Amino acid sequence: MTALTVLLADDEPLARRRLRALLARHADYDVVAECEDGVEAVERILALRPDLVFLDIHMPELDGVAVAEALAAEAERGGAVPVLVFVTAYDAHAVRAFDLNAVDYVLKPIDVERFDRALARAGERIAARRAAVGSGDAPAADAALRAVLAELRPASTYPARFVVRDSKGLYFVRADEIDHVDADGNYVGLWARGRRHLLRETMKGIEAKLDPARFVRVHRSAIVNVDRVKRLEPWAHGEYVITMEDGARITSSRTHGTRLQELLR
Template identity: 35%
Template sequence: MISVVIADDEPLARDELTYLLKQCKDIEIVGEATQGTEALEKILTLKPDVAFLDIHMPNLDGLTVARKLLEEDQTLMIVFATAYDKHAIQAFEVNAIDYLLKPFDQERVLKTVERIRQGVRHPKNDSQNEALHNSLMDILKKMGRESISAATGQVRAPKISKLAVQGEDSVVLIDPQDILYVYRENRDVFIKTTNKVYTTKYTLQTLEEKLASYPFFHAHRSYLVNLNFVHELVPWFNGAYTLILNDEKRSKVPVSRAYVKALKDLLEI
């Protein structure tokens, strides 16, 4: 069996990853953590084969935890979880490091598990371990959307009270609490408020990261919805649902089958 510890401060993300990994008969989840220091302690105590680390966690971020773990255990395999766009995290695809984009995709998780199996069959040598450690610094450099403290080496997720978007003749500052939902059409991403739709240059993944401290749920590959505006959850087709919002137009947001369980758990349905 391949032993795994999952560290993520988001209950929905943690539950979703746990569910997907449990589909693999040779994977055993031996522990979970909700913040960085707890993750560090549990992993060092339980000594799993693999640690799944969220990039942003309280106390210690995932990258700091990874560096500390590698100093203690050179045999540990690490997989990062992140909401970042693939172009911003190409450094993850080096040596034994892997990454999973949020929301998790079952096919991608299975690919990660296969990489883990290969890692168990063919352990890293000293030169690979050194390259693995060095690649962590490359990851930090590539995350230009975050500010990095030179004193601590920790990554700080941006905290926003307003979101800047392009209006017709000016830049408009939107309160995230006024956003009903965010959606993507082809390559374009839009932000819907109660009375207007704004175009944004942000990717959906970037907006999910920026809005992480607000009650937004990734209901569909192309939708983020503000749960504060949800009025009804209506069955639709083939296990999918539709959310009816409480604005005047009773806006509708689709919930794909892959996200229904997480939403029901969140709403305690």
């Protein structure tokens, strides 16, 4: 049988070395890449399409939660994504989220028996996915993964970057470069450096991932970076016309006006 391909994503060289050594005991797994940060992990995962990824939660540039969110979005678009096993130092909140949603994980320092159990379960999930594809069933985002990500995100730092894809390729949009956000059906538009990048996300979801000290919801379909507000003009009934540095004009709703005023004081 062809060996199953594995990618290791962890910013600690010793942790990657430990994972590689544990995998070397299993001849049916082949490590095809190692990544030191989340940005590199997303790029290599989408390029190599490994069967399995050991994903550290705490990584620079793009954390493991953001990487997993990008992969879940890829699955919803019909793309093939790997089985994920999270790697983390002990974190009571994360462990509870994993246990409640039956998403597999290993704790640092990594125990051999726990690793082998996680690997065996990952192998079963890979086999089940292959059988589903063989029967013609389209891949779908893992509901358990979505549930655990929803629990982990509030406890995580706000992501420094967002992963977006279009017909030309993959983009990493830095959060601090976002001027404003608007709604577009099942997507949101991230406006940064004069370009609009579509991200499959809800307004509520993107709002939770942006630092509330810098970003404010001014309308049910608009979020602005307060540092990029050029002018604020009173309008009718407690509403405002907001002119952004990039020239965009956005009208706030009355229900969101108070929060905007607080941040601009």
